[in-house]
Amino acid sequence: MASRAATSLFDAATIADRWIADYCGHVPESDVLCAGGRDPAWTALFEELAALSGDGLAVARERAQRHAEDIGTGFRIVDEGEERPWPLSPVPLLIDKSEWDGIAAGISQRAQLLEAVLEDLYGEARLVAEGHVPASLVTGSPFFLRPLARLAPPGGHHLQFVAADLCRGPSGEWRVLADHLRAPAGAGYALENRLAMARTLGELPARLNIERHAPFFAAFREGLAAACRRAEPRIALLTPGRLNPSYAEQAHLARYLGFLLVEGADLAVLDDKLYVRTIAGLKRVDALWHRLDPRLLDPLALDSHSTIGVPGAVDAMAAGNVVVANAPGAGLLESPAFAAFLPRLAEVLTGRPLALPNIATWWCGQQAERDHVAANLDSLLVAPAFGVAPLGLPGGRAALGTALDSEARAALLDDMTRRPQDYVGQEVIRLSTMPAIADDALVPRPFMLRVFAARGADGGWTVLPGGFARIGEHPDPRAAVMGEGMWSADVCIHGPDPVPPISLLPSDDTTQLRRNPGTLPSRVADNLFWLGRYLERGEALLGLLRVLLGHSISADTGAALAADTVARLVRLIVASGAAPEPKGVKRADLTQLARTALEGEEDWYSVRAINCQARLIGAVSRERLSADMIRLLDAPFPQRGVLLDKAGSLQRRYSALNGLASEHMTRTDAWRFHDIGRRIERALGAIRFLRAFGGPDATSDDLSTLLDLMDSQISYRQRYLTGMARIPVLDLVTLDANNPRALAFQVAAISAHLNKLPVLSDDGLAEPQQEQARGIAALLVTTNATRMDDALLADLETRLIRLSKAIARRYFLQGAEPLRAAGMVLA
Structure with missing residues (x-):
């Protein structure tokens, strides 16, 4: 009897019950896990975690993070050279389908409203003429692109893909914090989070009937194709390049959706048609899903300083020959200032209030609103109206009125008087919390939810069932304090009905067989060509060093090679630029030569430097290389052992890379x-x-x-x-x-x-x-x-x-x- 009791004490259900009871005992009632009594779905989730990791939550976190890294999920902080692993929490956010249906309906309504407003402002501008929108709010915004005025976008829509940040208040209501229309990011991370969580908690989707992501991405792909003129269009994803913070996500999305991943230099406009430069000549591009700042899309029509855009792209768009998603200029409605007008515009254009309300916003470009913000500064958040840093907010970050010292407050109010149109005031939102893992324990952390909507083939909106949650590092529930968040989490929509096993891949009987791998852009061919050259160049230099190390430096009984042969080895190494001419041919001189040629970091074309070049190419070729190959290219330079040990480790790495190319490509x-x-x-x-x-x-x-x-x-x-x-x-x-x-x-x-x-x-x-x-x-x-x-x-x-x-x-x-x-x- 005692043995049976001890066993039950540590089974998954018992552990899950203890975790939930301990957690709900010290968190606010607004927490999603504890609100309204215990939801059986959360119990099922923690039972799966307990079955995975026993009584140690840290094990689950490490396993989820490992799966995310295996998939290749990463991101880059602006101005940082190295990519960071995507921080994934093993505890997903669970939302009941009945609650989610209301969110999805609100997002669809919002997308329709935003489309209608853009159509008017870039068309007849009746909203301005009738006084519903101040003219200065439109023409004074840096996101209003005048060359796009009166230009009907191909396919008839300004928006094909939108995102919104949502927050859940203490009483459970959902509201919109921000809209993302220019180049909405994050759908790839939502997809990668789901892939990682499916590997971590493999039984949970079937147990909770979790909605799948594949139908959403299929609808988006079909919607873009339907907007094109050709029956079998070629669709490309335009990336700013590998230094973009979300480049890894873009590469993953392109591979998953079957889009060409291209940069501006890959594309050219000829006779008002857009082409991609390939090894077989110019190939027509019918639709372009861009992740650029739209102002950089076409240096001829927009920002002439852009070096990453496509000259003539707006002309091709105006001629109706390429669908651009989203249409340049859509970012006009992204600015916080426009949030102050959307509730009224919803009534004017749709006759209904917003199902998902904004957070309360006051644009200071109007006298009454400016006076309200100045008078209530201590209870509001002050932010740039158009995303550009005004003088009163150094750094361009939003600031809590209560957090400003007297000097900063005076500077803010002074500049607000001079240029009130540059500021908005917003209510301070308190966020709900959700469970996260810290120090092997469940802790409450505030979160925000990013959701996505895409236009389908019928022109209607489809909402991704889920998205991804950003989880704050600190317990402070104020949205302004949370920033970009510390972790991400999958968002699972669960319900009572089984979910059919839908995949983005078409069924066997509808798939036309093909052995043609598709279009190969010239830039990709160039990268792969030089990747091969760099890997072979590094291996050749390493071969010289291994011969030098093995036969002249490391020999216990003296040099095994004649002096003339050693001198020839040295000349080849020096001629390659890997190291300077040694002072002599003594053992210490040759050792220093070999060390510099192997791992020199400055001024010398060492093995390390060659590997860095190969690594950079791998970073921009993620959609073409296997995860194993990327991992080998990204592997750190060997640090342990003597020079010969490091050389041997590198040789094994080169052999593995060669084998992957020979046997797996x-x-x-x-x-x-x-x-x-x-x-x-x-x-x-x-x-x-x-x-x-x-x-x-x-x-x-x-x-x-x-x-x-x-x-x-x-x-x-x-x-x-x-x-x-x-x-x-x-x-x-x-x-x-x-x-x-x-x-x-x-x-x-x-x-x-x-x-x-x-x-x-x-x-x-x-x-x-x-x-x-x-x-x-x-x-x-x-x-x-x-x-x-x-x-x-x-x-x-x-x-x-x-x-x-x-x-x-x-x-x-x-x-x-x-x-x-x-x-x-x-x-």
């Missing part, structure tokens, strides 16, 4: 460019090694070093039992087409790849890059090892460099020149 054009980059760099490295160690005066040590650097030592010894001989060594590493490290093997592989890549003409004649590769191959086929002298090697090196440039000129971005190249494909 589908044999598409993307893989071909990656492999071409590797082959060109390996061939150039082989020529440098041959010129250094394969000359007529080569010693046995030189030839043995050459075989080590070319990874051909075993092959030579199996083939020749009589010791080192120069001509057999040269034949093996240059002309043997069966040796995967030989020069001839690299050239043959390059030529085979180029023959399978797209060409621009239909005449069947070879393009320049194909001709050059065949010329190099013919030169190698028609020679023999006895004629392999320095002049021939120098000629081969020049030809390979010329070939690399020809490949770049044909396939990679070269400014505007390819737009009108003869034979360019326009499809």
Whole structure:
């Protein structure tokens, strides 16, 4: 009996009951877990957590975080170079479907209202003429884009995708804190949170009938496609680039939705149509989901200083040839100042009040409202009216009136008198709390909810069932204090009815089979080509260092290589820019040379520096590379052990990367460019090694070093039992087409790849890059090892460099020149 009682004390249900009882005993009644009595859904959630982690909540948090990192979820703080892992709480926010239906209806109503207001303000402007909206609120906003006035957006809608931040008050009511219309972010994080939570709490979705995300994203994709003119449109997601704070989310969304992930330089406008530059020429883009500040979208029509936009994009949009989501100028309604007018506009345009009210807002551009804010400063939050920092709010952050000292208060009121239109006053909101995990215990933390709505194929709005919650770091429930939040959490909508297993993927019987991997933008091909080159370059330099370390520095009985051979190794390392010329050839001098070439961080082109270049390319190629490959590229530089240990660790990493590329990348054009980059760099490295160690005066040590650097030592010894001989060594590493490290093997592989890549003409004649590769191959086929002298090697090196440039000129971005190249494909 005692044993059975002890067992039940620690089963999942008992642990969950204890967690909930302890938590509800010291939190406010407004907390979502404890409000209105215990919800069985929360009990089920904590039973799943207990089954996962036993009595230790920290285990659940670590597991959820690990799953988020495995998926590749990350974000970047502005002005930070390194990406941070996405902070995920293992405790999702649970909302009953009956409550959520009211939220979703309110969001749909709000999206319809925002669309109607934008249509009017960029159209006939009757709301201004009739006095419902002050003219200065529109024309004085930095988000009003005058070139878009009277421009009917293709597809007939300004908005395709919107987001809103919601807060739950102490009494359970939901209100809108902010709208996001310019480039709404976060849907990818909501998707990634759900994927991570499904791995962490695998039984919970079925147990609680949790609504799925896939139908929402399918509706959004179909809605964009329906707005396009062509039956099978090409849709692209325009990103500002890898330094954007949410680039990882954008890459994940593009991969999930099947959109091309493009940057401004990938796109071009020709004859009022938008194209993406690809390896097969220009390809038509029918819809563009952008994540730029809209003012940067087109430097010709909008901000002329933009270097990340697409010249002519607004012209293509005006001609009706590309759907832009959301239409530039939608951010006009994003400013806090407009929140003061939306309740009245809802009555005017829809005849109904807002189902989800705003927080109370007063725009100081009106006399009565300014006087109200000044008189009630201690009970309000003061914020920039248009997101631009006014003089009275240094840094541009909203400020609680009670938090201002006398000097700051005087400066604020003084500037509010001079430029009242720059300020809004807002009520101070107290947020509900939800459970989070800190120090292996449940603690109450305030939260905000970001929700998303997308226009479907029928023109109506679909609301994502959930979203993601941002959880505050501190217990203070005031929204102004919470900031951006410390953690995120999945938001699960649960109900009594089973949820069908819907996927974004179409069913087997409706899917048209295809083995064409789709469009490959030139920039992506360029990145993959150079990723291959950098990885091979780093491995070649590492090979030099391993030979130097293993045969001359680390030998217990003195140098194993002759001094002349060591000197040649040193010259190659110095010539690569990896380290400065050593003072001498003593062991200490060579050790310092190797250390700088391996891990030097400043001024030297070390292995570490080469790895950083490869890592940067990996960061902008997330949608094309596997998670394992990204993890290896992002792995920190080895810190433990002596130099030879670090070199060995790096060599294993290079081998793993090579293996992933060789065995896991589908044999598409993307893989071909990656492999071409590797082959060109390996061939150039082989020529440098041959010129250094394969000359007529080569010693046995030189030839043995050459075989080590070319990874051909075993092959030579199996083939020749009589010791080192120069001509057999040269034949093996240059002309043997069966040796995967030989020069001839690299050239043959390059030529085979180029023959399978797209060409621009239909005449069947070879393009320049194909001709050059065949010329190099013919030169190698028609020679023999006895004629392999320095002049021939120098000629081969020049030809390979010329070939690399020809490949770049044909396939990679070269400014505007390819737009009108003869034979360019326009499809």
